[in-house]
Amino acid sequence: MKPCRQLVQSIVLFFLIIAGASIAQAQNNSISGNVFDAQNRQPVTDLYVELLDRIGMTLGRTRIRGTGNFVFTRLPAGEYQVKVLTYGTNYQEAIQDVRLVSVPLGNGRYSSDVAYVDIYLKLDPRKINTGSGGAATVVFAQEVPDKARKLYKKGVKQLEDKKDEGLDSLKQAIEIFPDYYDALDRLGSEYVLRKQYQEAAPYLIKAIDVNKRSYSSFYALGVASYNLKNWQAAIEALRAATTINPQSVNAHILYGMVLRIDGQFEKAEKALLQAKSIAEKTSPVAEIQWQLALLYEKTARYKEAADELERYLKIQPKTADTEKIKKMIADLRAKSR
Numbered sequence: 001m002k003p004c005r006q007l008v009q010s011i012v013l014f015f016l017i018i019a020g021a022s023i024a025q026a027q028n029n030s031i032s033g034n035v036f037d038a039q040n041r042q043p044v045t046d047l048y049v050e051l052l053d054r055i056g057m058t059l060g061r062t063r064i065r066g067t068g069n070f071v072f073t074r075l076p077a078g079e080y081q082v083k084v085l086t087y088g089t090n091y092q093e094a095i096q097d098v099r100l101v102s103v104p105l106g107n108g109r110y111s112s113d114v115a116y117v118d119i120y121l122k123l124d125p126r127k128i129n130t131g132s133g134g135a136a137t138v139v140f141a142q143e144v145p146d147k148a149r150k151l152y153k154k155g156v157k158q159l160e161d162k163k164d165e166g167l168d169s170l171k172q173a174i175e176i177f178p179d180y181y182d183a184l185d186r187l188g189s190e191y192v193l194r195k196q197y198q199e200a201a202p203y204l205i206k207a208i209d210v211n212k213r214s215y216s217s218f219y220a221l222g223v224a225s226y227n228l229k230n231w232q233a234a235i236e237a238l239r240a241a242t243t244i245n246p247q248s249v250n251a252h253i254l255y256g257m258v259l260r261i262d263g264q265f266e267k268a269e270k271a272l273l274q275a276k277s278i279a280e281k282t283s284p285v286a287e288i289q290w291q292l293a294l295l296y297e298k299t300a301r302y303k304e305a306a307d308e309l310e311r312y313l314k315i316q317p318k319t320a321d322t323e324k325i326k327k328m329i330a331d332l333r334a335k336s337r
Helices: 005-024 146-160 165-176 181-193 197-210 215-227 231-244 249-261 265-279 286-298 302-315 322-336
Strands: 029-037 048-052 058-063 069-075 078-085 094-100 104-106 114-121
Touching: 029 078, 029 094, 048 069, 058 069, 058 181, 069 078, 078 114, 094 114, 146 165, 146 181, 165 181, 181 197, 181 215, 197 215, 215 231, 215 249, 231 249, 249 265, 249 286, 265 286, 286 302, 302 322
Parallel strands: 029 114
Antiparallel strands: 029 069, 048 058, 048 078, 078 094
């Protein structure tokens, strides 16, 4: 039995409607919060916090300072995830779902929504060596020329201050020291954040050549390759990302998405089910159910697709398109008979 082409088109159209609506709404919403150590309730500093969209794409990144505070501003209404990057520390990765809602006020105006999020980081037992308390993973280290290091720090500060000159500072650091991993990784990731995927790829590939255990470089390269529709490159990069950081929900989701697009349905299901297993230990992620529904519909497993959409609504009950999704579920149930 062939999949229902009309239903596939409906699901794709629904996704595009959501994306378009978010872009059209007010740009004055914001998400702010603090990051604390769950044990001593003290602020955690010098970590990066990322803002992700509903499919795990990075929209922005900021570094938390002495107060442990972070903020993302001028956001359209929609569903987001706030992710604390803990790679190289003893903490578990932390992700918090956030929803911003703008209410039409007339004359093309919308109300603004402000979301406050406090994230408490827990220690990861797998990263602790018995008796030493040290991290099980080894932080990548290099002997970097002083001039290159100063340019790198200057570039990072400029980028944190929203100054594009930071890109040039990072490039200058790389010219002095071509194997400068931190600069390569940051520059490539910065281009991904700016959706300049062609520019990002060479720096991320070089960063991986220097440090073959770089989760951030592999994941960013996966995002860039996905957007460039280079499916094989995306698959290889995301496979490596999930190997290096097997607890990354977002890496497994994106890996499963790309495998589905490439027609590797069995592997796609395995990746998405792995993401589901990880997420259920902390907080369910609705996007996993959505992606599984797309996969099951594509492979004519209509009952399972309907089941996943019902789970999606349980996790995300306040979605504005509840009735459309219920109609999809009914259509899938009919097809499964």
